[in-house]
Amino acid sequence: MSLLEVFLGTLEVTLPVFAMVFIGIALKRGGWIDTHFVNTASNLVFKGTMPVLIFLSLIKADIDTAFSPSLLAFFALATLATFLLSWAWAIWRVPHEDRGVYVQGAFRGNCGIVGLALAASMYGEYGLSAGGLLLGVVILSYNILSVVVLSAYRPGRSANWRSIVKHIARNPLILAVVIALPFAILEIGMPQWLMTSGEYFASLTLPLALICIGATLSIGALRESHDTAMGASLMKMVTLPLLATGAAWLVGFSGRELGLLFLYFSSPTAAASFVMVKAMGGNAKLAANIIAISTLLASLTVTAGVFALRVLDLI
Known part of the structure; x- marks a missing residue:
């Protein structure tokens, strides 16, 4: 297969995902959708369509293939390692008051929407099922580590750990995984009409979520960004993926x-990071700029990464 064929194949994976993000930007700028629509649609995705998507993908999956303890364990350890590396770099290079926001922006990815959409685009049902299982690790580790680092740089405020644990336990995405596992393991069937209706509903998830991401972005963030926002974005989109993926290859993943x-x-950096920063009194503008820059960079860096891995015959 020629380099051109590999590159065109890579674009078939990444372009449909990022095209929806840019369509969201255009719809918002054209006045076709507004903030109220974005808030309502995002709520529908988080509480409704995405849990159904994860549930259906898991009950239809071959759990023996999709469930990989080594994959889940490595992702958790790699997340902790990237978190600590980002924190160490922030201590050296970032102003004290912005370190918590920098670290969260650098390690916390939007796996639930962009990551899952890319996985589905590249690997179909396997990407949805294995990616859905990974989301359990993502939600737990990202929320806990984010609270730790943001609390460390807000000495006047203490984290409400009971509320955090309750929030995680009630997370619709985690509940979808927990509810789906018995169905998948015991191979419990469901009526075909219910499966078909569920698939119609779940099919709204990825396009609607990606459009909402685009609608919340600000191109002006590129002009307004300063060194801290750009540094966190480059750490998130270039440095940490290279290190973590390289480590995964070295330990035997392929x-x-x-x-x-x-x-x-x-x-790219998860939109939820902005909500957490704002709730804990951090630099919300910096958080928003990191989200915008990393999301816009993702169309280039993810495409380049998939292309490189395919050229090297690693994936």
Whole structure:
């Protein structure tokens, strides 16, 4: 296969995902959708369509293939390592008051939407099922580590750990995984009409979520960004994916598992990071700029990463 064919094949994976993000930008700028629509649609995706998507993908999956303890364990350890590396770099290079926001922006990826969409685009049902299982690790580790680092740089405020644990336990995405596992393991069937209706509903998830991401972005963030925002974005989109994916390859991951790990490691900064920063009294503007810059960079860095891994015949 020629380099051109590999590159065109790579674009077939990444372009449909990022095209929806840019369509969201255009719809918002054209006045076709507004903030109220984005808030309502985002709520529908988080509480409704995405849990159904994860549930259906898991009950239809071959759990023996999709469930990989080594994959889940490596992702958790790699997340902790990238978190600590980002923190160490922030101590050296970032002003004290912005370190918590920098670290969260650098390690916390938007795996639930962008990562899962890319996994589905590249690997179909396997990407959805294995990616859905990974989301349990993502939600737990990202939320806990984010609170730790943001609390460390807000000495006047203490984290409400009971509320955080309750929030995680009630997370619709985690509940979808927990509810789906018995169905998948015991091979419990569901009526075909219910499966079909669920698939119609779940099919709204990825396009609607990606359009909402685009609608919340600000191109002006590129002009307004300063060194801290750009540094965190480059750490998130270039440095950490290279290190984490390289480590995954060194310990023996390859093929679909390595590809899935790369897509999750290289997802842009999660929009939820802005909400958490604002709630804890941090620099919300810096958080928003990191989200915008990393999301816009993702169309280039993810495409380049998938292309490189395919050229090297690693995925």
